[in-house]
Amino acid sequence: MDFAYLLSRLDIQQILSAFIVLFAVIDVLGSTPIFLSLKQQGRPVNAWKATLISLALMLAFFFAGDAMLRLFNVDIESFAVAGSLIIFLMSLEMILDVEIFKNQGPIKEATLVPVVFPLLAGAGSFTTLLSLRAEYAQVNIIIGLLLNMVFVYIVLKATDRVEKVISKAAIYLLRKFFGIILLAISVRLFTANLSNLLENLSR
Numbered sequence: 487m488d489f490a491y492l493l494s495r496l497d498i499q500q501i502l503s504a505f506i507v508l509f510a511v512i513d514v515l516g517s518t519p520i521f522l523s524l525k526q527q528g529r530p531v532n533a534w535k536a537t538l539i540s541l542a543l544m545l546a547f548f549f550a551g552d553a554m555l556r557l558f559n560v561d562i563e564s565f566a567v568a569g570s571l572i573i574f575l576m577s578l579e580m581i582l583d584v585e586i587f588k589n590q591g592p593i594k595e596a597t598l599v600p601v602v603f604p605l606l607a608g609a610g611s612f613t614t615l616l617s618l619r620a621e622y623a624q625v626n627i628i629i630g631l632l633l634n635m636v637f638v639y640i641v642l643k644a645t646d647r648v649e650k651v652i653s654k655a656a657i658y659l660l661r662k663f664f665g666i667i668l669l670a671i672s673v674r675l676f677t678a679n680l681s682n683l684l685e686n687l688s689r
Contacts, residue, residue: 504630533642569609573672580665
């Protein structure tokens with residue numbers, strides 16, 4: 487695939503559409519209260535590392551997602567349902583002020599879990615990338631993804647400034663609000679893929 491061919495496939499409308507869809511799914515702004523909460527718990531997030539790892543995972547899944555899931559005999563619906571359950575438990579932590587994911591390992595930072603997975607590069611992002619691949623040219627989806635990752639990095643780096651501007655009470659309320667949003671996303675992801683999963687199992 488040469489450079490001239492890639493240029494011929496560039497489509498601003500497709501890039502914007504891919505960017506907007508991925509922006510809504512990744513929802514890094516909506517996860518800001520989570521980043522702040524993790525920081526207050528002494529679990530810092532490395533913005534540069536989180537961005538690069540998330541990008542690498544999503545690109546890997548974009549190009550080899552179907553093959554990887556088939557290797558483990560897992561379909562995309564099962565993967566999405568599993569991811570929705572993780573998001574569901576995270577939303578309960580935010581809403582009920584309980585600790586479900588106990589950090590008892592040697593790694594105290596929260597860069598990999600839960601920031602990279604499932605918040606940034608989770609089941610929703612993976613399934614969305616595979617869906618976009620069926621509609622848009624790959625180069626346009628990749629550009630849309632790269633633009634999102636730039637925005638993700640900026641938001642993660644600005645977390646400290648956000649903490650200085652927003653009071654602890656406001657952060658607490660935002661955490662509750664976005665916990666409900668996260669709960670709704672998990673339910674939507676679960677119900678959207680469960681019917682397809684049960685249909686595939688019945689065959």
